[in-house]
């Protein structure tokens with residue numbers, strides 16, 4: 001097993017783990033890359049460090065979850081009620097640099113516990129890239145083979161990280177549903193384990209058991225709104241369910257790229273009891289928005305929805321990077337842009353929490369590349 005020993009707190013999940021252990025579990029503290037971390041709960045991953053200078057995570061696996069909540073109120077629009085706070089959960093500090101480490105940890109653990117996943121097996125996962133990277137990373141940690149299926153939209157950086165973990169990568173042609181490919185491969189290879197993230201109940205469960213409780217504890221139960229875009233719907237379903245169980249007044253708001261079918265489906269479902277599927281449109285933000293409704297998505301927890309354009313999402317990425325020093329992925333820009341819009345509409349004090357699902361380094365060739373932005377006619381507005 002890999003052991004990590006370090007004394008210098010730097011950026012990344014490990015730096016945060018150190019910060020947690022060095023400063024204790026309560027009170028505001030500095031996040032490794034800037035902003036304020038509020039009331040962070042004790043981490044099971046923090047283990048039993050006994051005040052020694054050296055902090056050791058006994059396995060790399062333990063660094064998943066317990067990500068900081070960063071105060072990003074500075075990005076709120078002018079005129080926003082002064083009592084509104086905006087916080088963003090830095091999910092890119094997970095070891096695989098995305099929130100998907102959480103779901104894959106739970107999916108692996110569940111499948112191992114009930115015997116569906118056994119030593120020597122191959123794991124197959126269809127993914128827009130982050131679940132693929134998390135699967136490949138966990139497979140490497142645990143000694144499984146991994147086959148990851150994605151499509152041409154997946155950034156070169158995400159593709160390269162999947163193969164860097166030793167997984168086999170298959171890129172499906174445009175128009176082919178990568179989930180169908182996963183099912184087909186699992187049928188053809190009966191001893192393979194199919195992750196099935198879009199329908200796997202262990203996906204929303206992971207967020208119900210970890211992300212939701214972390215947000216509740218980190219805000220001291222003061223969260224009033226949670227904003228997240230969806231792909232599988234695992235994040236919004238799991239976090240939304242948990243937060244509403246703690247306080248039914250918490251508002252769950254889904255951000256959605258223009259062109260995704262979620263918005264009209266939710267709107268018609270709410271108005272008539274039957275969701276209507278629009279013809280899907282094209283959008284460039286990766287990892288969120290869909291052309292169908294996944295089984296893991298529960299629209300029952302969603303109180304409101306906000307649509308965001310590619311350009312506004314990428315403009316917020318630029319703002320976060322250049323004005324806050326936070327290099328986050330396109331869906332983080334989308335989530336924060338929707339949160340800023342929501343915050344501006346509130347008439348009294350509120351604690352708006354959103355999530356930054358992955359790291360901007362995964363999109364240097366796109367979201368942070370002026371040529372790609374100009375070629376796709378989505379160059380950010382001036383800050």
Ligand SMILES: Cc1ncc(COP(=O)(O)O)c(C=O)c1O
Pocket residue numbers: 128129130131229230231232233234235236286287288329331332357358
């Ligand atoms: C970059 C990114 N953001 C957000 C999400 C949405 O998460 P969920 O699948 O929990 O709805 C994903 C999922 O693939 C993603 O890759």
